Amino acid sequence: MAADEFLADPAELAVKLGRSEDDPKLLYALRAASRRFRGQVGHQVTLVTDDEETLDGNGRESVLLPVWPVTAVSAVVLSGTTLLEGTDYEWSEAGILRRLGCLHWPDRLRCLRVVYSHGWDGLDEVPGDIQEVVLERAEAGVNIPVGVQSQTVGGQSVTFGAQAATGSTEAWVKAVEKYKVRTSGDA
Template sequence: MAVHPSLATVADLATLLGRTFTPAQEAQAQALLDQASSVVRAYVRQDISRATTTDTFTMRRADPVLHRCAGAVTLPQRPIVEIDTVLINNVATADWWQDGNDLLLRSWTWDQPPAAHRPPQVTVTYTHGWDPVPADIQAIVMQAANRVIVNPSGIRSETVGGESVTYLIPAVGEYLGVLLSRTEQKVLDRYRRTAGTVNLRSR
């Protein structure tokens, strides 16, 4: 499994907060940024940061009249920067073109029964993601990490010695920790992948 970098750095967070971290605080901040980055990636179902991936997909039949091709696969990671190589059943081909996130394969002889029950496997190596990471995604990652730094106990309010203290937790009263608020999810929805081809194998 690929290890992805944090979507924001400790230096970014320190600048946002206007403070200098001690070594121990830097380690905590890095751990929280890593967690927040994982939460954001899980929500949008995207790697987000620039990377090159090799994935294998099952080819689906395409409308030969509408698409003028034999088959297609949908590449799940966005945005697609470059498609490097395409193999069909481990045979390299250059007979394809890109239409958005779809890879359209111009010609391929589909097997007749019983082999037809084993659709062609398409292995694609492609580069995808943003460099740099979009500013709104960075901001959300830092906000999610900072919530835990500011309020590690997740307390909204408490009374100590007759004095009431209220913490910055959303009005709905949910403890977010390194999670996302509904407002943050709405911001991230523009990046979210809601459907796509199932990835069979990554390497």
Template sequence: MASPWATPEELRLHLKLPTIDADQAARKIAEAETTIRGALEQVIDAVVGDEVALVGNGRSIINLPEMPVTSVTSVTEDGTLLVKGTDYRVNRHGILTRLCGCWPIDVDVDVVYDHGYAEVPAIVKQVCLQVAGRGYVRTSTALAAESLGDRSVTYDKDRTGENLSDYERRLLARYARGNESR
């Protein structure tokens, strides 16, 4: 993976703390990145030479699973190398269009391409800091409720910062792909 989306110092400033445990902060930032990647089902970071095996769907378009697409090195259909501009075209949103008809049903379509962001978008970084910040300041046990008589303990995962809020999901929605691409 690429370098972290945020630094412990940026997390310290975000939380307005005088000092911060750099190791714990780095761990919380990495966990927040994992949470965001999982929610978006996207790598986000720039990847060069990614190979993906797709299957023809009988339609003129196939969606590549990662975006933005920055470059396509090759597209092969059932082992035959296709020519960009003649056989296919692709846009930055990952839409691979067959120019001569449709992608044959159940035929292997192998693509080698580059995708992702050289610099993580500011809103993604901001959400990362928010999620990491919640995880840093809240205890990992996330005790939501506790009773003394007959002992009852309730834990709440939302309180650890491990989940994205609905607001954060809306902020990140433009960086996610729909189910059709998977």
């Protein structure tokens, strides 16, 4: 199993569910919840090194890189010219790429090529709100039969809300919104 396959700790889910941390159903549910979160935010979440993006200029001093946290910027090329960090541009962990020297990025499409590294390096660095919603979704995946919203056994009846069955809880929606890939319109 790849170290960054899961966005939450299988041992934590195992304790919560009273199962073994190598239980195949538990691991499947956690893997599925991690894939679902990654798919909805549009990026890996865990560390990606030397990711290359072509960006549009916006006519402003700063552009936002699509994914944060940014851990390194190894190249910025503007219309074929390589820029120098500290002289031509600076960057922040929040994914802000700022032009220096009172200059602005040109207002042109696809004029900027950036090679940068982003994401959290290891499970212990993944933000707690991501881990929490992935654990909740995985728990629902183990406990709630697919497609079932209510179940009756003898005289007992249990109804699962549509949110629990689909995984679209308020916490999930907020986490996806917070960590999704940013577009140039987000600046």
